[in-house]
Amino acid sequence: MVRWSWWVVLWLSLPVAAAPTAQNYFQQGSQALAQGRTERSVDYFEQALELNPDLALAWRGLGVALGKQGKWQESAQAHRRATRLLPQNAQGWLNLGWAEHRSGNDKVAARVLNHAQELAPQDPKIPNALGIVYLFLDQPQRAETATRRVLSLDPKNGTAHYNLGLALHRLGRWSESISHLTQAQGYEPRNPHPQVALAMVHHAANQPKAALASYQRTVQMDSRYRRASYLDTLLQADFSPAQVAQVKQVHQWWLQK
16 A cells, blocks of 8 residues: 655645646736836846747837847837737837938838838828928928927927927928927926027027027026037937027027026
8 A cells, every 4th residue: 555645745735726828928028118127127028938938918019128128120020010910000110210211221210110001091190290200201292281280189288289390490480490399398388498499499480589598498497408418319300400509509699598
């Protein structure tokens, strides 16, 4: 007769833990991403994809997490896989377009975002991103069209008013540009970008007092604008190199006054 020791019987009676599934890892990755633990979320999403390479939402989550880490080329690759698996999902194409833009591939980003807009023509986030891409491509007329589309869907969108103001400045339409930048400043009162853009446009429109007042308010909002070297960061805020050069002229003028 076989004699079972008490610990063997206990071990046999214990429930066997179920192995984590791809969905479990995806949910853990999503939770970690929401909590700002991007490195951990990448690990979870990758574990999910090891178990199920066709889990589109895990590819999307991985793309978002990599983007938050500044790994935009890898992010674009992940979002590209997501769009192949869910080709009719506009959000996936929007994510891909933004990742391509942040990777420096603005021509590709424009094509991707136009496709996303075909899938979801009522989503203001898509033409908003498209307007930014067209500014980087130095296509102000297309940027104007995209941002006006945003405002037809979301009239209080401060980012769209700001980008429209930048586009109209490039087109030489000073009064319209000032109007939209003023609205952008109203919707985003703590953002110095519309204010410094206003200084630039007032200067272009030969309104020196208004230009100086706008630049002074910019400095009061953010003291870094006292330094000419800091103005190059405006290239990341949708300004063109020519527009940054104009702001530097305003800055020099402000120093002299």
